[in-house]
Amino acid sequence: MKSIILGILFLLALTCHLNGQSSEQYIRSTLLKNTFDSYSFTPAPKRKLLDLSTKSFLSRINPANYLAAGILFVYQRIFSEQIQAQCKYVVSCSEYTKLSIQHHGLIMGSLIGLDQLSCCFPTVTVDYPEYLLNTKMQVINNGLDE
């Protein structure tokens, strides 16, 4: 009988201890979150190279495609991050150009990308309807033309 009571008491003590630990952890994590959340650093999104796997054989071996991909890769990985580029579009101009090249081919894709680049300035938002603007007043340009 004694051992049962002792066992129950031990379990109760253990539960209290674990509860205390979890609440302590909770307080610690909340404190850390409240103190350092505003200083958190969001790393630049990982960007893929040009994906031409679904394209024809000729576009896969076309060196111009790879040259364009290389230029965009260097820009995105080095220059864009160094100059803290702030694009007015949700899909940035370089990313949009890359996607356009992937989708429409080198010539048309470059034209579409450069067209967006030539219109990338703060007041461009007046040209777009409300539903295409997000809370940061950026233009949502997710869809590419079929």
Next chain:
Amino acid sequence: MSKWFCGLFPLLMLFYNATSAQADKKLLHYLAVNKLWQEEAAYLHELPSKVPDDSLHYFWAKYYLQTGADSFFLSAYEKSKNLFLDDTGSSNLANIHFLVRPAGVRQKWFTSYDEKKGTPLSQSIRMVYDASERPLEANPQLLPDKLEDDFLQFRKSFHHKAWIAATLSAAVPGLGKLYAGRKASAGMTFILNSAYALQAYESYAKLGPRNAFTIYSIGLFGLFYTVNVYGSWHAVKEVRKERKTQFLIHAEEYYRFHYPNSLYF
């Protein structure tokens, strides 16, 4: 409280289903209003086999309509078409819901929708859909007053031709975009092209045609000039799509505000 509810819910359902052969609309309404999707799906899964097939599909169609699973909804709707169309509240909600869905799904819904059982509201929504598909044939006076301006803007964009925009841009950079309705972009394109043209002209005049910088400047100007022509052509098509979507979004907001419908009452 919610943990207790989640834990007891399956047990309650087992007990409930054993005693009832009908779906409880009040319970479904409660689950729908509180967005308890998992619980609603669990309840529908556990409905007894005595419930007729078409009414089961009817409840599933309502469930998918709320959760936005369009293809599942269309499948369930096809299996319980008569029952669903008799329920005017649900069919009106589906009509309003599909106004702002992707084009393929929207077309599938409105072509499968049976107009014979339609209410005046559903006929009005149908008119809006038809106007969005064939704007040049639609009569704007038949649409609700508050949507007339949006529709006229949308229809105006259909009168603009892409080749005219491209020609205007070739004549004066940026003019095509102005024609398409993008004023800010037009101004910027004009400034950009003028700057490149001036740079090209100046380097040609001062450094001569064989200088590397002149060739570079002329090339850059040529590239942005081509982009401007293509961009104007592209802008006309883009503006059409944007105005159509804007018109449909406003129509959806209008109908949701003026004709509130509920799925269960």
